[in-house]
Amino acid sequence: MATKTLMKGNEAIVKGAIAAGCRGFFGYPITPQNEIPEYMSSLMPKAGGVFVQAESEVASINMVYGAACTGTRVMTTSSSPGISLMQEGISYIAGAELPAVIVNVQRGGPGLGNIAVGQADYFQAVKGGGHGDYKLLTLAPWSVSECYHLTALAFDLADKYRNPVMVLADAILGQMIETIEVPDKIETYIPPKPWATTGRKNRDKNIINSLWIVPQVLEELNLKLQAKYALMIEHEVRYDEYKVEDADLVLVAYGTTSRLCKTVVDMARKEGLNVGLFRPISLFPFPSIPLEGLAERGKKLLVVEMSHGQMVEDVRLSVNGKTSVGFYGRSGGMVPTPSEILNQVRDTLNGGSSCSCCCRTRSEEVSR
Amino acid sequence: MTQKVFERPRALSENTFSYCAGCLHGVVHRLIAEVIDELDLMERTVGICPVGCSVFMYDYMECDMIEASHGRAPAVATGVKRILPGSFVFAYQGDGDLAAIGTAETIHSAARGENISVVFINNGTYGMTGGQMAPTTLVGAKTTTCPEGRDPAIAGYPIKVCELLSSLDGPSYIARVAPVSAGGLAKTKAAIKKAFQKQLDGKGFSLVEVLSNCPTQWNMSPIDSLKWIEETATKHYPLGEFVDR
Numbered sequence A: 001m002a003t004k005t006l007m008k009g010n011e012a013i014v015k016g017a018i019a020a021g022c023r024g025f026f027g028y029p030i031t032p033q034n035e036i037p038e039y040m041s042s043l044m045p046k047a048g049g050v051f052v053q054a055e056s057e058v059a060s061i062n063m064v065y066g067a068a069c070t071g072t073r074v075m076t077t078s079s080s081p082g083i084s085l086m087q088e089g090i091s092y093i094a095g096a097e098l099p100a101v102i103v104n105v106q107r108g109g110p111g112l113g114n115i116a117v118g119q120a121d122y123f124q125a126v127k128g129g130g131h132g133d134y135k136l137l138t139l140a141p142w143s144v145s146e147c148y149h150l151t152a153l154a155f156d157l158a159d160k161y162r163n164p165v166m167v168l169a170d171a172i173l174g175q176m177i178e179t180i181e182v183p184d185k186i187e188t189y190i191p192p193k194p195w196a197t198t199g200r201k202n203r204d205k206n207i208i209n210s211l212w213i214v215p216q217v218l219e220e221l222n223l224k225l226q227a228k229y230a231l232m233i234e235h236e237v238r239y240d241e242y243k244v245e246d247a248d249l250v251l252v253a254y255g256t257t258s259r260l261c262k263t264v265v266d267m268a269r270k271e272g273l274n275v276g277l278f279r280p281i282s283l284f285p286f287p288s289i290p291l292e293g294l295a296e297r298g299k300k301l302l303v304v305e306m307s308h309g310q311m312v313e314d315v316r317l318s319v320n321g322k323t324s325v326g327f328y329g330r331s332g333g334m335v336p337t338p339s340e341i342l343n344q345v346r347d348t349l350n351g352g353s354s355c356s357c358c359c360r361t362r363s364e365e366v367s368r
Numbered sequence B: 001m002t003q004k005v006f007e008r009p010r011a012l013s014e015n016t017f018s019y020c021a022g023c024l025h026g027v028v029h030r031l032i033a034e035v036i037d038e039l040d041l042m043e044r045t046v047g048i049c050p051v052g053c054s055v056f057m058y059d060y061m062e063c064d065m066i067e068a069s070h071g072r073a074p075a076v077a078t079g080v081k082r083i084l085p086g087s088f089v090f091a092y093q094g095d096g097d098l099a100a101i102g103t104a105e106t107i108h109s110a111a112r113g114e115n116i117s118v119v120f121i122n123n124g125t126y127g128m129t130g131g132q133m134a135p136t137t138l139v140g141a142k143t144t145t146c147p148e149g150r151d152p153a154i155a156g157y158p159i160k161v162c163e164l165l166s167s168l169d170g171p172s173y174i175a176r177v178a179p180v181s182a183g184g185l186a187k188t189k190a191a192i193k194k195a196f197q198k199q200l201d202g203k204g205f206s207l208v209e210v211l212s213n214c215p216t217q218w219n220m221s222p223i224d225s226l227k228w229i230e231e232t233a234t235k236h237y238p239l240g241e242f243v244d245r
């Protein structure tokens, strides 16, 4: 059974987390995710969990670290500048192999940037972000429904791999209201956690640590982490496709941008252009093999992002020169309009310049 | 008939300390272990060790231990204690850890009256990184980053943590001790025990500042370092109970 209702993305993140058994939330206010700590402050205690408004994002992530040590499902949420402050703590969580969920409702950057939508924290999320050789499993919702379900899934994955998981949303997803079917109950599995520091009653002492002073031992930990990441690449790739079968050109986009691109696919098809959409849902592990498959079938790719070219690098690595990969990006809270994207689509299919990333100037911008 | 009158506390492991000769870190570890034994807390204790010379404290204690990032032990302790209110949680922190990089976490966990206990080792220097100036280094004292002595015109003044935290309503117990004599050792242990008992009674944040030494970075013999604490450090950092409620 499920209940159909209207909900904001930020609220869906809260509800999905609680449904998945999250019982600890630690956070600090920052727009555009303030509804999350606000809802959490009342809903979490009702669910029998803990809510703490921390003094900073540095404190939030370290409270998450401590709370995760107990084996309880816990999370923090923030937006771009706050996520930057958390990076040392996230690296410790990865190094100590603790399960935890971090949500980034991305805004415009760099610096204080603004509170409008952005997708420029992609590199930070999927390439490490903090120091050391670690990876965050990263999930990118495109709807309020996915804000709910991917947040819930994040807790299962965090426990399964004993690894931090990031949900990479954005200001539009956080603020937008749409219909969602909220299930009465969700499938979730919380494994036993014999490693947790809960007091050593009836067992040997447990230590949670990321310090390995002997180089050989630290390298062994790194190799163990790498093996874990390889398993994620094998089992956790998630993506969605729309009208790619007969497409000559496939748009590649995630999150809010992928919604715009879906509209563009329909607009293009009305003009007789065979266009499709490929939407990565897991950003790490990145869906490289299916993208390579599209390239091998001779399809051109056009990546659209609200940044000046971040995910496009992973797309290019995936196809490894087997097809042309164009790029179109806006930033700073500017949202690419469907007609802007459609112009790029027409250009690309006509064989024109199709890259507006940092290496080339957007032709229309120059002529404006 | 022989009778055992002195033994290793159960809560202290058999591992050899990595501390320099004469360093009080190991002494304070032992006092904490004795108190944990006496209050019968080992089975429900989660200890948080800092980044600093005592980073390996998890090897020296027999209870569950967590290694925190530099300065964040009170936040980590908050996370544990909020989720497990029935556990006993202590944090062990140096002066760089607690009063420089971790100042915000210290003040806010105290202000929240977080029901945790902090043992604060004030040795006036950054022992682990090579004897640099700490937030507690006294005016005129020489360190590797103020080789001519701490000059207030350049580096300002040392922070008196107990006095600072005493202005807050959150703490239940704040005391400063100096384990440099038999009497001082007894008072240190008594203060730690009182601080731990406050947590057990649900009274909220407790902190014991231990005036400690660093013979290695102070370039002093262990005996001289104890004398220096007694004769000089205690003048600037008066001993006693600042909060007890």
Ligand SMILES: Cc1ncc(C[n+]2csc(CCOP(=O)(O)OP(=O)(O)O)c2C)c(N)n1
Residues within 6 Å of the ligand: B051, B052, B053, B054, B070, B093, B094, B095, B096, B097, B098, B121, B123, B125, B126, B127, B128, B129, B134
């Ligand atoms: C974020 C970060 N900054 C700096 C360091 C380096 N560091 C390690 S220990 C330490 C100082 C420790 O001094 P203190 O807290 O006084 O403890 P002590 O070693 O004297 O016992 C510093 C600065 C670190 N590990 N992490």
Ligand code: SF4
Residues within 6 Å of the ligand: B018, B019, B020, B022, B023, B024, B025, B053, B123, B127, B128, B213, B214, B215, B216, B217
């Ligand atoms: S450097 Fe100083 S504080 Fe560190 S172990 Fe040696 S004497 Fe103790």
